[in-house]
Amino acid sequence: MAERGASFRRDLSEWRIALVAWRLLVLQAAHPVVGAGMAEHSTYQAHPWRRVEHTLGSGRRLFYQDADALRREVARLDRAHKRIRGTAPDGRPYDAGDAATRAWVLLTLFECVVAMRRLGGDPYDAGQLELVYAEFTGAVAAFGLPEGELPGTAAELPGYFARVAREQLEFNEATRYLLNDILRGAPRPRRLRFLGDAGWRAVRGVVARAVTALTVADLPPVVRERFGLVRTRRAALLSWLLHRGAGAVVPLLPDGLRFRSPDEQRVPPRWRPPRQDARGPRLDRFFREVLDQTGDGFITVHDLRAMAHNVCWQLELDDEGEARVYRAFDGWWEQLRSAMDANGDGRVSREEFVAATVAGCDRDPAYLEQGLLPALRAVFTAADSDGSGFLEADEYRVVFGGPRVHPAELSHGFRQLDVDGDGRITREEFLHGFTEFFTARADSTPGTQLLGRP
The missing domain is CATH 1.10.238.10 (EF-hand)
Known part of the structure; x- marks a missing residue:
């Protein structure tokens, strides 16, 4: 178990992980295999919030619970991914069961937790980083990835990410849509039900611009360079304010407010009056x-x-x-x-x-x-x-x-x-x-x- 102040599973369960959730989706979608699978098999365009919930919820089940829950989640992912395969429009075959692709998807989750801590002003030191990486690799060993697919130490991660970004990542249709278009037509998140549909339509353009700016500002520099994206001063300021603010406030909250349980109950839908001809x-x-x-x-x-x-x-x-x-x-x-x-x-x-x-x-x-x-x-x-x-x-x-x-x-x-x-x-x-x-x-x-x- 990692020392106090350096627990991957605990940090993954903090509410401020939401600030890097879109960044996580973009990094995953930019992989050509993931992008092709999303284009053919995913419903992320109609259900973006469900896509985020599934990604983060699966991560919490992998790292937050006991060995039996971990085994069941790995089996669930194996069953889901074996159906995600085919041929992309450019003729390249893809298979979500590919070991290198699975390694990338898992490591983006780890990297986003590391980024959350760094951007929030409380980065892991070198010793803590190796401890949380050992905690992470101990859990993902259940996937049975071939030896060598995951970097052996946390110190090797920057080189791994730079190599994959330069040699494999693509600004594909899924990545472009996630960054530029999806939130402009997204349905209202259930946690903003108090706005009503009309209220949400009035503010989602602002939300979309803010999420895009924050995501671009927070992406690793090598990824921005690969995609030709520019981190503006305004976006950098937005990132600093949000992450530093969350980094200062969230750790002070009681655990019931600071952490999100993997089994959190859902909030009620907005009730509607009955109709006559139903x-x-x-x-x-x-x-x-x-x-x-x-x-x-x-x-x-x-x-x-x-x-x-x-x-x-x-x-x-x-x-x-x-x-x-x-x-x-x-x-x-x-x-x-x-x-x-x-x-x-x-x-x-x-x-x-x-x-x-x-x-x-x-x-x-x-x-x-x-x-x-x-x-x-x-x-x-x-x-x-x-x-x-x-x-x-x-x-x-x-x-x-x-x-x-x-x-x-x-x-x-x-x-x-x-x-x-x-x-x-x-x-x-x-x-x-x-x-x-x-x-x-x-x-x-x-x-x-x-x-x-x-």
């Missing part, structure tokens, strides 16, 4: 908040596979369980495509989805059996971790406890689906609730509240 608006909301993972106004096979990925990620399934979920979601996509993709372009718009779903449910009582319900059966089977045939409250929480759902909403939704009130949800109750969500005309029906109270 089916169309409810399906529209389902499309926007659940189906359209990329946020481009359409759903494609990639959106359904991103949903399957998120289910598997939360549940930590084995290979067979993951394959079952992916097959079910691929089947759901085929049903959506054949019923709704009239022009054959491989995508379905929000308007097409709502109209076709309403018409299909009105026309055929078994309409949902053609795609949605088989996918939900696969989710239920996967979530039923003990094979009891029921979803207990903790199993339900794993599936539905996403960033938009407060624990109180989770409990409410669980009670609504638990029709007989026995404290557990049967497969029939689970499927019946989703059927009500898609078919009920009024929001008073229990199953219509799967996304929280309307």
